[in-house]
Amino acid sequence: xxxxxxxxxxxxxxxxxxxxxxxxxxxxxxxxxxxxxxxxxxxxxxxxxxxxxxxxxxxxxxxxxxxxxxxxxxxxxxxxxxxxxxxxxxxxxxxxxxxxxxxxxxxxxxxxxxxxxxxxxxxxxxxxxxxxxxxxxxxxxxxxxxxxxxxxxxxxxxxxxxxxxxxxxxxxxxxxxxxxxxxxxxxxxxxxxxxxxxxxxxxxxxxxxxxxxxxxxxxxxxxxxxxxxxxxxxxxxxxxxxxxxxxxxxxxxxxxxxxxxxxxxxxxxxxxxxxxxxxxxxxxxxxxxxxxxxxxxxxxxxxxxxxxxxxxxxxxxxxxxxxxxxxxxxxxxxxxxxxxxxxxxxxxxxxxxxxxxxxxxxxxxxxxxxxxxxxxxxxxxxxxxxxxxxxxxxxxxxxxxxxxxxxxxxxxxxxxxx
Amino acid sequence: xxxxxxxxxxxxxxxxxxxxxxxxxxxxxxxxxxxxxxxxxxxxxxxxxxxxxxxxxxxxxxxxxxxxxxxxxxxxxxxxxxxxxxxxxxxxxxxxxxxxxxxxxxxxxxxxxxxxxxxxxxxxxxxxxxxxxxxxxxxxxxxxxxxxxxxxxxxxxxxxxxxxxxxxxxxxxxxxxxxxxxxxxxxxxxxxxxxxxxxxxxxxxxxxxxxxxxxx
Ligand SMILES: [Zn+2]
Numbered sequence: 001x002x003x004x005x006x007x008x009x010x011x012x013x014x015x016x017x018x019x020x021x022x023x024x025x026x027x028x029x030x031x032x033x034x035x036x037x038x039x040x041x042x043x044x045x046x047x048x049x050x051x052x053x054x055x056x057x058x059x060x061x062x063x064x065x066x067x068x069x070x071x072x073x074x075x076x077x078x079x080x081x082x083x084x085x086x087x088x089x090x091x092x093x094x095x096x097x098x099x100x101x102x103x104x105x106x107x108x109x110x111x112x113x114x115x116x117x118x119x120x121x122x123x124x125x126x127x128x129x130x131x132x133x134x135x136x137x138x139x140x141x142x143x144x145x146x147x148x149x150x151x152x153x154x155x156x157x158x159x160x161x162x163x164x165x166x167x168x169x170x171x172x173x174x175x176x177x178x179x180x181x182x183x184x185x186x187x188x189x190x191x192x193x194x195x196x197x198x199x200x201x202x203x204x205x206x207x208x209x210x211x212x213x214x215x216x217x218x219x220x221x222x223x224x225x226x227x228x229x230x231x232x233x234x235x236x237x238x239x240x241x242x243x244x245x246x247x248x249x250x251x252x253x254x255x256x257x258x259x260x261x262x263x264x265x266x267x268x269x270x271x272x273x274x275x276x277x278x279x280x281x282x283x284x285x286x287x288x289x290x291x292x293x294x295x296x297x298x299x300x301x302x303x304x305x306x307x308x309x310x311x312x313x314x315x316x317x318x319x320x321x322x323x324x325x326x327x328x329x330x331x332x333x334x335x336x337x338x339x340x341x342x343x344x345x346x347x348x349x350x351x352x353x354x355x356x357x358x359x360x361x362x363x364x365x366x367x368x369x370x371x372x373x374x375x376x377x378x379x380x381x382x383x384x385x386x387x388x389x390x391x392x393x394x395x396x397x398x399x400x401x402x403x404x405x406x407x408x409x410x411x412x413x414x415x416x417x418x
Numbered sequence: 419x420x421x422x423x424x425x426x427x428x429x430x431x432x433x434x435x436x437x438x439x440x441x442x443x444x445x446x447x448x449x450x451x452x453x454x455x456x457x458x459x460x461x462x463x464x465x466x467x468x469x470x471x472x473x474x475x476x477x478x479x480x481x482x483x484x485x486x487x488x489x490x491x492x493x494x495x496x497x498x499x500x501x502x503x504x505x506x507x508x509x510x511x512x513x514x515x516x517x518x519x520x521x522x523x524x525x526x527x528x529x530x531x532x533x534x535x536x537x538x539x540x541x542x543x544x545x546x547x548x549x550x551x552x553x554x555x556x557x558x559x560x561x562x563x564x565x566x567x568x569x570x571x572x573x574x575x576x577x578x579x580x581x582x583x584x585x586x587x588x589x590x591x592x593x594x595x596x597x598x599x600x601x602x603x604x605x606x607x608x609x610x611x612x613x614x615x616x617x618x619x620x621x622x623x624x625x626x627x628x629x630x631x632x633x634x
Contacts, residue, residue, distance in 0.1 A: 012460035084630045215514035282459040290431045341434035344460035346452055351464075395544050396464050401537055403548040408456075410550035411519050412510030414500035414538060415559045 009372035012349040016281040019360060020241040023248045025069040025079060030233065033064070033081050033136055034307040040128070040138065043110045044085065044103075051106055054087035061141070061195030066202050067233055068243045068268060072135075073251050073361070077138035084195060086143045086173060094144065096176035097184040100126075103142035122178055124191075141192070146174035150192055150310075157312050168309045171196035197309035205272040209237040209279065238284040239275040243268050245285070245360070249336050252359045260322065262329040266305050266315050270295050273308075282344050289337040293330075335359065420445060420479040420524060428525035435468070437503060447473040453536050455561045456529075466542040469493075471507075480522040481621075483512035486532065493539055497555055500535075509535040511553060511563035513626050517618045518567055557630070568614055584615055584623035 009015050025033075041058035044051050062082035072078060085103050087094075094102070107119050107126045120127040120379065125139040150172030154163035160170050174190035186252045186291035202212065214227040223230070236244075246267050254261035270292040278284040297304040302320055307313040319326040339356040347353060350373055357365045425438045425445050435450035452465040470490030476482035487505040494500055508513045510531045516522060519530060534550055541549045553559030565572035568580055580596050583589045583603070589611055591604030599606050618626075 011462050065479060193461055280459065286431055286459045290427075308609065337430055338434055341431045345432060345434050345454070346450075346468075348464040349460070349462045362530070392461065394466055397455065397461070397463075398541055398544065401453075401466060401492040402541060404456045405534060405550065412515055412534050413551045413553050413563070414535055414548065415508040415511050415553035415563070416497040416500050417502060417506075417508055418497065418556050 007372065008374060009349065012344055013280045013282050014372060015349055015352070015369065016245065016285075017241065018368040018372045019365060020236070020244050020281065021247075022364050022371075023070050023360070024236070024244055025071060025203065029079070029135070030069070032134070033079065036130070036136075037081060037083055037138060040083075040107070040110060040140070043113075045108050049106055051102060054089045056103075056106075057086050058140075059084050059086070059196070061199070063264065063268075065195065065199045066243075066268065067236060067240050068247065068264075070244050070247050070251070073255060075135070081138045082141070082195075083138055084141045084143050084173065086145065089144055091144060091146075091186070091188055091190060095184050095186050096180070096182075096190055097178070099144065099177045100178065100187050103140065107140055120180075123179055124175055125165075136415040141175055141193075143173035143175050144190075145171075146190070146192055147172045149174075149188070150194065153312075154310070159311060160311060162311075168197045169194065192310075194307075198307065201308045202268070202272050203232070205275055206237040206239040206277065208277045209239065210235070212279070213237055236335060238278055238281045239272060241281045242275070242284040242288055243271050245281070245340075246271060246288070246336060248361070249339065249359045250332055250365075252361055253332055253335060254328070257328075260324045260328050262325070262332050263315070266329065269305060269308060269315060284369055285340050285344065289333070289340060293333055310329050419477055420475055425475065425524055428523070428528055433528065436471075443477050445475040445477070447471075447475065451532070451536055453533065453540060467536065469536050469539070475524065479524065480516065480527075484524075484527065486535075499539070499542070502553065507535060511560060513622050513629070514563035514567045516622050560626075560629055564630065565620060567626075569617075574630075578627070579629070580611075580614070581623050581627040583611060584618055584622050587620055587628055589615060 009018060015268040034417075037058050037060065041056070044056040044058065046052065049056070058362075059065075060082065061084050064081055069079065087099070087103075089099075104119065104121065104126050107128060111117065111119055111128060114226045116131070117129055120129070122139070125141050128138040128140060130136060130138075139409075147166075147170050150236045151163040151169050154160075154169060172192055172194040175193050177191050179193070182189075210232065211227055217223070217230060218225065218227065218234045247264055250262055250264075250267060271288045273295040274292040275284055276287050278287055295305070296316070297306060299314075302314070303316050303326060305315040307315060316329075318325070319329075335355075336359075339353065339359055341352075343356050350369075352365055352369065403406070420443055422438060422440045425447065429436045429438060433449075433452060435452060436447050437449050438445055438447045448471070450468045451471045453467040453469070454461055454465050469488055469492060472487045474485040476484070485506040486509055488501060488507055488551075489505055493499050493501050493505075493507075495503045502508070515527075515531055518592075519526065538549055548617050551564055560563065561574060561577060562572050564581070565577055568577070568584075570576060570580060576596060581582065583593060583596065583617065589603065591608065592602050595601050595603045595606035595608075596611070597607050603611060
């Protein structure tokens, strides 16, 4: 590859984009994960499947649904792909236990047929482990449709708008939990979840930029298809990029203390609230890091990060009993704000401050920078000629800044007391 | 009353090289103030300029004016550079800003007068000119700034008389109109004066008056 093949970075955003790209799941890995979970879906739905009568459907939830997957910190760690396995059945036909067992039976057969180890029986999920090289595992969550009960609850709690919005609450599910006392009893009050509704909420928070990104993608790839035909996962909005960078920053900062690190759903929810359809990653980070903590509510003295599609659920419910979690969130936000602000506000685009480099992973940052900068530009002394040219540019920039202020009307004039 | 939280929030992202701490009845802000274009999150070449500063914010801000010191020695200590020998920066005539701008929050000061002052200093370094003009030193500068804030001609007697009227919670209608017509205010420019009264409320007018003529 010659120098001319490189798409050289010219702005902070070019660098942020390169770093976000480097810490995202590689497209080939994403395709592999997709084809593997589709294979599981096909298996569950095959004619001889014991679940075939219930139209089992597999769909992603969490970061795979939101498009905010980040690479694990080390090659030894795995992507965890969160999936919902939804049967078209009712609680009259299943207890939590019998649903979990029925899904487990078929997932077990799938594992056996593919020479994999027996799936792990978790509190709510079955975990399917692939051979070491695959670098991921699947958490499969057995579920039944349960929108009506979900919406009734929302109404009872006074959330009318949510209850009547089918995109946000019409796909809620009932899930199983083997630690509950009535786990093997026929009951109505199963635990609930609403990953599809959350995904719709998150998508709504960036709808304008999602469309813009798809238009740009179509243009770049010379595709004539309409925007609606381009799947979401083909593009990334500034919000998704910002969330990836922030999650990575969190991962590096708490590499030694995974137990108490701020959880992804809190970072994602607060970021999406604070995001205001900014068109750049830097703009998104500025908004998010400046105001994200204002979306933590205080409910009777308890810190509350409401699930936007079920405000009675608190994503920060562990903070009360483990103050360290709340302290760590504050510490993380303070550090992320400082690290990104120092880079964006106080440095030239090709100078990544040491702490940001450390908190995004030095190797990853160096690799991303090398891919978009000429030679190893960072740190090299600039020739004298460039310095004087830069000085003339400074005056041009100051002129521009002065013009901006003069257009808006300056607010002050310097004076002297004596 | 100004809180440390408010100050920290204002500098949090936009001025990452400043640090705020609470001291006795005031808040100290120290570090490097970055001069950038407006509405630019990240300038590819970094900030236009940086000034090392110390700011003392009285807890009664904005009623009491903040003190800003340039501590890096970048600005020559010369009144013509709008700085006192101890580095105390004459950012603006405070009451003029209070009367001229609606938003008196610390964030607004940071993005308004403070940014104009340091951009102005940089511009002066390069060109020898003040991009937004300057006030005469001392009393003359005060008079000019207050006349600007009131929107009247800069004549001392008239300025003082206007300020006496404006210092009253309800300007006296039977006083002679400041226009010099000889009529009572209520039969002459009453409307105009009341509009001015809304723009320059009594507490600000009183402080202007006190600074122009300490006998008042
Ligand atoms: Zn009159």
